[in-house]
Amino acid sequence: MYQIKISEGLDGVEVMDLVMDLPDKYRKQYDDFFSAYELINIQPNELEKVRLKKPSERQCRFCKKAYPEVRFNKNAHVIPELLGRSNLYSDFECDSCNMRFGVYESEFSAFIGAARSLAQVKAKEGIPKYKSADKKLMIHSSDDGSGTRRLTVESEDFEARIVFDEDEKKVTLKTDRPSYVPLMVYKALAKILLTLLDEESFASYGRLNEAIADVNEEKGLLKGNPFAMAFIYVNPGKPFPIAQAFVAQKKDKKAVIPSHSMVLYFQNYIYQMFPACCSDDFWMYDGKAQIGLLNAPPLVDKSFVQRFGEPEAFRVMLGAAQRVKNEKSEIVLRYDSIIKVMEGDTGGQKSTGSDPSAV
Numbered sequence: 567m568y569q570i571k572i573s574e575g576l577d578g579v580e581v582m583d584l585v586m587d588l589p590d591k592y593r594k595q596y597d598d599f600f601s602a603y604e605l606i607n608i609q610p611n612e613l614e615k616v617r618l619k620k621p622s623e624r625q626c627r628f629c630k631k632a633y634p635e636v637r638f639n640k641n642a643h644v645i646p647e648l649l650g651r652s653n654l655y656s657d658f659e660c661d662s663c664n665m666r667f668g669v670y671e672s673e674f675s676a677f678i679g680a681a682r683s684l685a686q687v688k689a690k691e692g693i694p695k696y697k698s699a700d701k702k703l704m705i706h707s708s709d710d711g712s713g714t715r716r717l718t719v720e721s722e723d724f725e726a727r728i729v730f731d732e733d734e735k736k737v738t739l740k741t742d743r744p745s746y747v748p749l750m751v752y753k754a755l756a757k758i759l760l761t762l763l764d765e766e767s768f769a770s771y772g773r774l775n776e777a778i779a780d781v782n783e784e785k786g787l788l789k790g791n792p793f794a795m796a797f798i799y800v801n802p803g804k805p806f807p808i809a810q811a812f813v814a815q816k817k818d819k820k821a822v823i824p825s826h827s828m829v830l831y832f833q834n835y836i837y838q839m840f841p842a843c844c845s846d847d848f849w850m851y852d853g854k855a856q857i858g859l860l861n862a863p864p865l866v867d868k869s870f871v872q873r874f875g876e877p878e879a880f881r882v883m884l885g886a887a888q889r890v891k892n893e894k895s896e897i898v899l900r901y902d903s904i905i906k907v908m909e910g911d912t913g914g915q916k917s918t919g920s921d922p923s924a925v
């Protein structure tokens with residue numbers, strides 16, 4: 567069993583018991599990460615009972631403007647609504663900043679690609695449909711009226727796009743991501759981190775905040791920044807029930823590692839990022855120090871890994887400001903059984919599943 571200590575965040579909770587038997591493979595990684603970092607913020611699953619300030623008393627953390635110079639009419643989400651998390655709000659994000667962050671969130675959504683449709687994440691616009699660039703692969707979700715949701719994957723080019731492995735009981739979907747700008751994906755993740763920090767820690771990210779405000783990267787503050795990357799785990803098997811993010815803060819101020827890291831659990835994906843441009847870390851940006859980027863272990867139980875397999879690890883560079891087009895992305899679904907059905911004149915086949923396990 568692993569015990570996770572939280573210094574703040576959950577009301578009245580200081581220690582959370584995470585009942586899991588971590589696979590041996592991740593024990594060293596766990597020890598390395600949690601001896602260097604402590605968790606300072608993790609969100610509760612239930613609607614947070616935070617008293618939000620009245621709009622007329624609010625000031626925006628990001629642009630520093632207050633009501634009535636800026637408005638606070640929109641619900642500002644702590645974790646983007648596109649990840650299906652619509653019950654956590656902040657009271658320090660004005661409508662104009664919210665609009666700008668929306669641009670980054672759309673890019674993040676494109677980066678996630680078909681996985682959001684496969685996971686049947688309910689967002690503001692309902693469950694997103696997916697259509698490949700050549701329109702030959704489509705994924706959509708429907709309700710049969712009795713409350714059972716059915717996921718439909720259709721393709722004109724079935725054999726090339728959907729590959730069954732009956733021995734392993736898996737289906738590989740060959741999808742392409744909608745086009746996206748890597749740096750904007752990084753900014754979407756960085757914004758989640760900046761929202762989760764308290765005012766004092768936020769104050770050391772003035773420069774990152776400035777970089778995020780620069781939508782078109784005119785100042786080039788993040789250009790070539792080695793922190794503009796993400797560690798990604800794709801976890802096979804059942805998705806995490808709710809999108810969760812946690813912030814880790816380094817214990818020893820002199821350690822040559824970034825002051826913070828943010829880890830986001832979403833469906834079958836774990837994204838970890840490190841914030842760039844922290845004023846507390848400027849001393850280590852001298853070009854000589856070897857800054858360690860510690861990968862947080864995937865918090866999965868051994869029994870889970872035995873049943874579904876190990877999470878796959880990726881490292882994705884997100885420093886480029888140029889749009890990436892037609893990037894291929896394979897998604898693996900695991901299934902229990904297959905029933906072949908003929909439908910109408912098209913002879914369409916259907917597969918259902920909800921365990922995407924690849925980027």
Ligand SMILES: [Zn+2]
Pocket residue numbers: 626627628629630631636659660661662663664
């Ligand atoms: Zn603002």
